[in-house]
Amino acid sequence: xxxxxxxxxxxxxxxATVSRxxxxxxxxxxxxxxxxxxxxEELNYHPNEMARSLSTKRTHIIxxxxxxxxxxxFGALADAIESSCADNGYKLLLCGSRGNADKESSMMAxxxxxxxxxxxxxxxxxxxxxxxxxxxxxxSVDRIIPNIPxxxxxxxxxxxxxxxELIDSGxxxxxxxxxxxxTQTTAIMRSKGYKYExxxxxxxxxxxxLTNEQFFDCEFDAITDAMKNPDYPVxxxxxxxxxxxxxxxxxxxxxxxxxxxxxxxxxxDGTDLMDYLDLSTISVPIVELGALAVxxxxxxxxxxxxxxxxxxxxSLIRRSSTSKDA
Amino acid sequence: xxxxxxxxxxxxxxxATVSRxxxxxxxxxxxxxxxxxxxxEELNYHPNEMARSLSTKRTHIIxxxxxxxxxxxFGALADAIESSCADNGYKLLLCGSRGNADKESSMMAxxxxxxxxxxxxxxxxxxxxxxxxxxxxxxSVDRIIPNIPxxxxxxxxxxxxxxxELIDSGxxxxxxxxxxxxTQTTAIMRSKGYKYExxxxxxxxxxxxLTNEQFFDCEFDAITDAMKNPDYPVxxxxxxxxxxxxxxxxxxxxxxxxxxxxxxxxxxDGTDLMDYLDLSTISVPIVELGALAVxxxxxxxxxxxxxxxxxxxxSLIRRSSTSKDA
DNA sequence: CACAATTTGATAACCGCTTGACAAGCGGAA
DNA sequence: TTCCGCTTGTCAAGCGGTTATCAAATTGTG
Numbered sequence: 001x002x003x004x005x006x007x008x009x010x011x012x013x014x015x016a017t018v019s020r021x022x023x024x025x026x027x028x029x030x031x032x033x034x035x036x037x038x039x040x041e042e043l044n045y046h047p048n049e050m051a052r053s054l055s056t057k058r059t060h061i062i063x064x065x066x067x068x069x070x071x072x073x074f075g076a077l078a079d080a081i082e083s084s085c086a087d088n089g090y091k092l093l094l095c096g097s098r099g100n101a102d103k104e105s106s107m108m109a110x111x112x113x114x115x116x117x118x119x120x121x122x123x124x125x126x127x128x129x130x131x132x133x134x135x136x137x138x139x140s141v142d143r144i145i146p147n148i149p150x151x152x153x154x155x156x157x158x159x160x161x162x163x164x165e166l167i168d169s170g171x172x173x174x175x176x177x178x179x180x181x182x183t184q185t186t187a188i189m190r191s192k193g194y195k196y197e198x199x200x201x202x203x204x205x206x207x208x209x210l211t212n213e214q215f216f217d218c219e220f221d222a223i224t225d226a227m228k229n230p231d232y233p234v235x236x237x238x239x240x241x242x243x244x245x246x247x248x249x250x251x252x253x254x255x256x257x258x259x260x261x262x263x264x265x266x267x268x269d270g271t272d273l274m275d276y277l278d279l280s281t282i283s284v285p286i287v288e289l290g291a292l293a294v295x296x297x298x299x300x301x302x303x304x305x306x307x308x309x310x311x312x313x314x315s316l317i318r319r320s321s322t323s324k325d326a
Numbered sequence: 327x328x329x330x331x332x333x334x335x336x337x338x339x340x341x342a343t344v345s346r347x348x349x350x351x352x353x354x355x356x357x358x359x360x361x362x363x364x365x366x367e368e369l370n371y372h373p374n375e376m377a378r379s380l381s382t383k384r385t386h387i388i389x390x391x392x393x394x395x396x397x398x399x400f401g402a403l404a405d406a407i408e409s410s411c412a413d414n415g416y417k418l419l420l421c422g423s424r425g426n427a428d429k430e431s432s433m434m435a436x437x438x439x440x441x442x443x444x445x446x447x448x449x450x451x452x453x454x455x456x457x458x459x460x461x462x463x464x465x466s467v468d469r470i471i472p473n474i475p476x477x478x479x480x481x482x483x484x485x486x487x488x489x490x491e492l493i494d495s496g497x498x499x500x501x502x503x504x505x506x507x508x509t510q511t512t513a514i515m516r517s518k519g520y521k522y523e524x525x526x527x528x529x530x531x532x533x534x535x536l537t538n539e540q541f542f543d544c545e546f547d548a549i550t551d552a553m554k555n556p557d558y559p560v561x562x563x564x565x566x567x568x569x570x571x572x573x574x575x576x577x578x579x580x581x582x583x584x585x586x587x588x589x590x591x592x593x594x595d596g597t598d599l600m601d602y603l604d605l606s607t608i609s610v611p612i613v614e615l616g617a618l619a620v621x622x623x624x625x626x627x628x629x630x631x632x633x634x635x636x637x638x639x640x641s642l643i644r645r646s647s648t649s650k651d652a
Numbered sequence: 653c654a655c656a657a658t659t660t661g662a663t664a665a666c667c668g669c670t671t672g673a674c675a676a677g678c679g680g681a682a
Numbered sequence: 683t684t685c686c687g688c689t690t691g692t693c694a695a696g697c698g699g700t701t702a703t704c705a706a707a708t709t710g711t712g
Contacts, residue, residue, distance in 0.1 A: 003668055014691050019670060029689060046439040050379050051668035055697045059376065061419075068405055075401030079394055082422045091436065093387075094420040096408045113372040114417065246602045276572045277602055329698055340661050345700060355659060355709095377698035381667045 002043040011039035022047060053115065062297060063093045063111035065104060066122045072242070072271040073286065074122065077141065080290025081120060088298055090117070099124045112136065118297045121148075137300035139293050142284075144185035144309070149300070151292045151310040155186045158282040158314035159193025162238040162266050165280060167201050169264050169322040171236025174198065175206045177223060177248075178240065179215070190240055190268065206232060215244055220251045227263060235263050236322075242269040245279055249321075259321035266322055270315075280322040283315045328369040337365035348373060379441060388623060389419045389437035391430060392448045398568070398597040399612065400448065403467065406616025407446060414624055416443070425450045438462065444623045447474075463626035465619050468610075470511035470635070475626070477618045477636040481512045484608040484640035485519025488564040488592050491606060493527050495590050495648040497562030500524065501532045503549060503574075504566065505541070516566055516594065532558060541570055546577045553589060561589050562648075568595040571605055575647075585647040592648055596641075606648040609641045 008015045013032060021028045021036050028036075039045070053059040062085060069075045078094065085092045093116055095107040101124050108130060111119055118137035123145065131138060131145055140150040159176075166174040176194050179187060195205045208222055226234040239245050245267030249259065259265045259279070267274055270283025289312055296306045334341045339358060347354045347362050354362075365371070379385040388411060395401045404420065411418045419442055421433040427450050434457070437445055444463035449471065457464060457471055466476040485502075492500040502520050505513060521531045534548055552560040565571050571593030575585065585591045585605070593600055596609025615638055622632045 004670095005668085014693095015669080016671080016692080017690060020690090023670075027689080032690080046435060048380075048668050049440045050376055050385065051697090052670080053697090054374075054376050054380055054668080054699090055670045057697075069395050069408070070398075070402040070405040072396075072398065072401070075398070075404075076396040078401075078404070078420070079396040079422055082395070082420055083424075086422070091440065092420050094404070094408055094418050096405055096412070098409075109372060110417065114375045243598075250602060273599060273602065276576060276599065330700095331698085340663090341699085342662080342701080343660060346660090349700080353659080358660080374698050377667090378700080379667090380669095380698080381700045383667075 001048075002045045004045075004047065006043055007036065007039045007045050010043060011035045057115070059115050059117055060089060061091045061093050061114070061116045062294075063095060063107075063114070063116040063119045064122075065095045065097050065107050065111075065119065067097055067099045067124070069094075069096065072273060073269050073284075076271070076286045077122070077290050080287040081294055084291045084294035088294065090294070090298070097122075097124060101130070105130045108134065118301045120293050120297055121145075137297055139297040139300065139306075141289060141293050142186050149296055149306050149308050149310070151289055151296065151312065152186055153284045153289060153314045154311045155189035155314065156193035156196070158268060158284075159190040159195070159238075160197040161193075161314060161316045162190075162268065162282050163194045163197035163203075164201070165266055165316055165318065165322050166236035166238060166264055167198075167203060169236070169260065169324050171264050172203075173206075173232050173234050174203060174236035174238065174264075175208055175223075175226065175234045176238045176240070177208045177210060177244070180209055180211055187240060194238060204232075206234075215241075215247075218247045218251055220248050223248065224252065224255055224257065227257070237263060237265050238268075239265070240268040242267040242271045242274050242279075242281055245281065246273055246277055249277060249279060260323050264322045270317055274317070274319065278320045280319045281317050283317050285312045285314075288312050327374075328371045330371075330373065332369055333362065333365045333371050336369060337361045383441070385441050385443055386415060387417045387419050387440070387442045388620075389421060389433075389440070389442040389445045390448075391421045391423050391433055391437075391445065393423055393425045393450070395420075395422065398599060399595050399610070402597070402612045403448070403616050406613045407620055410617045410620035414620065416620070416624070423448075423450060434460065444627045446619050446623055447471075463623055465623040465626065465632075467615060467619050468512050475622055475632050475634050475636070477615055477622065477638065478512055479610045479615060479640045480637045481515035481640065482519035482522070484594060484610075485516040485521070485564075486523040487519075487640060487642045488516075488594065488608050489520045489523035489529075490527070491592055491642055491644065491648050492562035492564060492590055493524070493529060495562070495586065495650050497590050498529075499532075499558050499560050500529060500562035500564065500590075501534055501549075501552065501560045502564045502566070503534045503536060503570070506535055506537055513566060520564060530558070532560075541567075541573075544573045544577055546574055549574065550578065550581060550583070553583070563589060563591050564594075565591070566594040568593040568597045568600050568605075568607055571607065572599055572603055575603060575605060586649050590648045596643055600643070600645065604646045606645045607643050609643050611638045611640075614638050 004015050004018050008018045018036055021033055064081055066074050066078055069078045082092050097104045104124055121138055121140045123143050132147055138148050140148050142152040144150050198205045239248055245265060265279060267279055267281040270281050274281040292310060299306050330341050330344050334344045344362055347359055390407055392400050392404055395404045408418050423430045430450055447464055447466045449469050458473055464474050466474050468478040470476050524531045534552060565574055571591060591605060593605055593607040596607050600607040618636060625632050
């Protein structure tokens with residue numbers, strides 16, 4: 001592997017000149033530039049980025065902490081982030097946290113030790129303290145963390161859209177299916193939006209709370225039971241998460257319940273999956289979220305100021321699961 | 327940010343001792359070890375991995391070139407690879423090639439310049455020359471490249487299973503839907519397996535070739551037309567790729583054609599999507615593929631020898647789209 | 653207590669590149 | 683010719699670690 005000295009020798013210049021040509025090419029004349037380029041070519045020289053980083057204290061690497069790229073939403077997000085990074089001359093160090101708070105912490109430390117220029121975080125939020133007081137630019141995606149700029153989609157608006165769509169499609173007894181309340185501010189905003197719109201339209205706010213395990217194991221009896229409740233026979237369901245919606249649809253189908261005939265169903269995320277299943281959903285602009293996260297992070301790396309909270313619009317994707325003709 | 331020298335001072339030892347404790351802890355006594363650890367703790371010291379890499383010539387980073395993590399298959403693969411890397415103390419530099427051969431080449435160069443310890447490649451294979459003659463351990467996933475160890479699933483066997491399943495489910499006129507023939511040896515193996523089994527069971531080998539654009543735009547008329555062909559009224563379809571299968575199912579459904587009534591359908595990949603759509607598929611052991619790729623790469627990094635070609639078993643996932651009761 | 657074994661110190665070179673200070677060479681303009 | 687401005691050379695220190703060498707200090711052992 002050839003070094004900058006080899007190139008310098010080959011081109012009959014000094015190392016400083018080669019370095020200048022690498023970093024401020026306008027400082028070196030056409031003729032020597034050509035000589036140096038030729039030498040690089042001949043030696044197949046590529047500057048050692050490690051060595052560079054060591055002296056410039058800039059790696060042009062950004063770290064991404066994300067639960068799991070095998071989930072459609074996060075896979076798409078990772079892809080959007082990667083692509084934006086590449087467009088801006090940054091590389092991406094990927095960490096899968098699996099929603100494990102301890103892993104997150106150790107990954108933070110690892111990224112610090114590897115001198116990444118900044119971090120994009122999709123945090124579990126189990127231990128928000130871990131992210132604060134870190135002397136490194138951070139941008140959070142779809143999670144609200146004090147003192148850390150975040151980009152998320154307008155979850156409140158998403159909740160509003162979902163409520164309105166259920167009611168528009170003729171539901172009299174809508175319900176929102178939620179996770180056990182946690183620190184997920186985005187989930188809270190979705191609920192709030194949903195609640196706001198329900199009440200504005202004169203409907204009752206009802207929710208069904210499921211545990212993570214129930215979601216994971218598709219134990220949705222609480223929901224089908226609620227559909228048979230004479231006092232409030234649920235006929236419209238807003239479930240936040242496309243995979244959950246897909247699981248629920250299957251669960252119900254096995255019990256002979258079909259959308260839109262027996263109930264309306266709307267999800268949240270806007271993944272392709274919903275297209276195949278013909279399920280309505282609230283679309284999250286993932287590509288834009290990823291791109292904006294990268295943009296903001298780079299601004300912070302360059303010491304520019306960025307807005308503390310960025311909201312991107314959620315939008316309704318209407319499919320047969322919320323069609324009127326029940 | 328504190329350096330190794332700061333730690334040395336704080337602990338009243340010399341840098342060499344601190345370095346020893348970092349790299350061969352057994353060489354330093356209990357008592358000083360404690361002192362050093364305490365000093366590190368107090369200074370919140372984390373060794374600068376860049377500097378380390380520069381002198382050891384080992385980054386413990388592996389580069390991954392993959393088309394696009396937003397596709398279910400690659401998202402899952404990336405996740406499997408990341409997770410195995412983490413388990414083995416490696417970090418992952420992720421590159422999205424989007425199947426673009428030029429991007430692949432420049433990413434190769436980038437990874438080289440960043441001194442990754444090795445590369446896992448999911449190549450487009452548009453320019454296989456680019457990967458060869460690279461002085462760095464490489465492992466290829468699901469692509470066969472001369473002189474580069476590869477891990478893939480047993481595509482031949484997968485083709486066999488698909489053919490047998492179609493025929494078992496009662497098809498008289500099965501067909502395989504293929505991409506235009508390219509350099510994808512894995513696709514070739516699938517075809518071969520399919521063909522082998524068809525002929526072994528006394529059936530005719532028929533294929534329908536579609537272009538990438540036709541796949542992408544879901545222009546499947548050639549297939550539905552074939553289903554009406556009186557000479558060979560296609561009643562069973564093996565389409566290699568789950569998303570394609572999903573798209574085809576939708577395409578057919580819009581024309582009133584349903585599985586398993588009007589035709590049998592089997593995909594290839596084994597993604598969750600197929601579960602939701604109740605479609606049969608040949609399952610690729612993605613997690614194992616990722617883990618094995620990492621394992622082999624690490625072996626190569628450590629100068630151990632590895633097998634040139636590794637095959638992991640494909641398996642049939644049977645769902646209603648290939649059930650007999652048509 | 654002498655001797656060996658273990659642990660630590662001190663120093664310096666090195667990994668490959670950047671950067672600043674300063675001088676020297678060169679050509680063109682006045 | 684002289685002076686200026688651009689380009690390049692020279693030199694050296696520094697980024698934060700690793701590692702080899704050798705010597706010195708500490709500890710354990712019989």
